[in-house]
Amino acid sequence: MRQWIRFFGLILCFLPTWxxxxxxxxxxxxxxxxxxxVGTQEMTIRGENRALSVTLWYPAExxxxxxxxxxxxxxxxxxxPGHAYRNAPIALSERPFPLIIFSHGxxxxxxLSLYYTQHLASHGFxxxxxxxxxNTVLNTVLSGANFLGGQDFVSNxxxxxxxxxxxxxxxxxxxxxxxxxxKIDVENIGVTGHSFxxxxxxxxxxxxxxFAGIRDWCSTNQGSDQDNICFLxxxxxxxxxxxxxxxxxxxxxxxxxxxxxxxxxxxxPWNAPSLDLTEIVIPTMIMxxxxxxxxxxxxxxxxFYAALNTEKTLVTFANGGxxxxxxDCPPLLLDFGAFDxxxxxxxxxxxxxxxxxxxxxxxxxKHLRGETMEALAPAxxxxxxIDYKTENN
Numbered sequence: 230m231r232q233w234i235r236f237f238g239l240i241l242c243f244l245p246t247w248x249x250x251x252x253x254x255x256x257x258x259x260x261x262x263x264x265x266x267v268g269t270q271e272m273t274i275r276g277e278n279r280a281l282s283v284t285l286w287y288p289a290e291x292x293x294x295x296x297x298x299x300x301x302x303x304x305x306x307x308x309x310p311g312h313a314y315r316n317a318p319i320a321l322s323e324r325p326f327p328l329i330i331f332s333h334g335x336x337x338x339x340x341l342s343l344y345y346t347q348h349l350a351s352h353g354f355x356x357x358x359x360x361x362x363x364n365t366v367l368n369t370v371l372s373g374a375n376f377l378g379g380q381d382f383v384s385n386x387x388x389x390x391x392x393x394x395x396x397x398x399x400x401x402x403x404x405x406x407x408x409x410x411x412k413i414d415v416e417n418i419g420v421t422g423h424s425f426x427x428x429x430x431x432x433x434x435x436x437x438x439x440f441a442g443i444r445d446w447c448s449t450n451q452g453s454d455q456d457n458i459c460f461l462x463x464x465x466x467x468x469x470x471x472x473x474x475x476x477x478x479x480x481x482x483x484x485x486x487x488x489x490x491x492x493x494x495x496x497x498p499w500n501a502p503s504l505d506l507t508e509i510v511i512p513t514m515i516m517x518x519x520x521x522x523x524x525x526x527x528x529x530x531x532x533f534y535a536a537l538n539t540e541k542t543l544v545t546f547a548n549g550g551x552x553x554x555x556x557d558c559p560p561l562l563l564d565f566g567a568f569d570x571x572x573x574x575x576x577x578x579x580x581x582x583x584x585x586x587x588x589x590x591x592x593x594x595k596h597l598r599g600e601t602m603e604a605l606a607p608a609x610x611x612x613x614x615i616d617y618k619t620e621n622n
Contacts, residue, residue: 288354523550
């Protein structure tokens with residue numbers, strides 16, 4: 230009896246650690262949490278009539294895997310749960326930590342893929358994410374529209390790439406003085422994002438707006454998925470004006486990019502007809518579920534992959550839907566009856582998240598830190614339900 234009491238006592242002692250880790254025991258190598266504890270801070274970028282609320286995650290002083298529960302403020306009085314040391318000192322390191330910037334989907338939030346952003350920080354990256362004004366869950370709530378309603382697509386097609394560049398500037402400022410001085414590698418930057426955030430990552434990685442591509446696609450394709458992108462044609466002149474053009478460009482628009490961006494991971498990216506990818510020269514990974522009915526793979530992810538003429542990788546989750554890359558439902562989304570946008574009909578999200586974390590982390594370690602990465606060899610990616618292909622053009 231005493232042995233059982235002792236056993237359950239040990240169980241209770243370790244429960245906080247297990248809850249903090251919250252990952253499957255069969256997580257692949259880079260899907261397991263990294264060596265660093267995770268710290269977090271909140272910041273604001275002001276100016277340009279577009280203030281950005283930014284969350285920062287970073288390798289921190291502390292015990293890895295036992296980070297305390299941290300409630301992130303999402304919208305109004307709502308919060309989402311995570312695990313991180315708030316305002317902890319940054320971890321000691323002989324070299325600066327590469328920067329990765331995450332961009333959320335339409336009607337989303339910088340805080341709805343914590344499984345991913347916190348994970349990247351545990352592997353030695355400085356991670357930033359900002360709410361894109363006019364395109365968040367708060368805009369939906371305030372508008373009284375459905376989950377993806379109430380969004381300002383004009384300002385976001387115009388300014389989302391620049392939102393990423395402004396976060397790079399913030400990282401430069403942090404790296405110049407203060408607690409993060411000399412700790413951020415702003416010469417090796419990754420960008421990643423989900424859905425509209427995947428579009429944003431590709432756009433700031435060198436892709437350029439191309440409304441002629443949308444017109445061509447909309448003129449030759451019929452069906453309900455037309456509504457998902459063709460509405461933008463009515464906004465072309467307004468988007469051009471918001472970007473600062475005096476007249477709407479007749480052809481492919483100028484890129485909004487930074488040469489220090491060295492790698493892109495796009496999760497279920499949206500709207501391939503709207504982007505010209507000929508100037509993307511950096512390694513790019515695309516992940517998608519082949520049953521995604523929001524960003525149709527044949528129109529978007531597969532078309533993006535085919536158009537890339539650089540080192541590229543395509544990861545396809547068999548029978549996976551659009552929301553594979555979102556956290557399990559926090560109470561806020563359940564309260565709004567939005568279970569369908571934080572779950573999947575086929576995949577258990579912990580397994581999908583482990584694979585996403587594994588492949589994206591390995592990809593960024595290879596291209597931002599120069600590490601040899603056998604985990605990305607096709608023979609090593611042998612997960613049930615995953616189709617994996619890579620080309621080095």
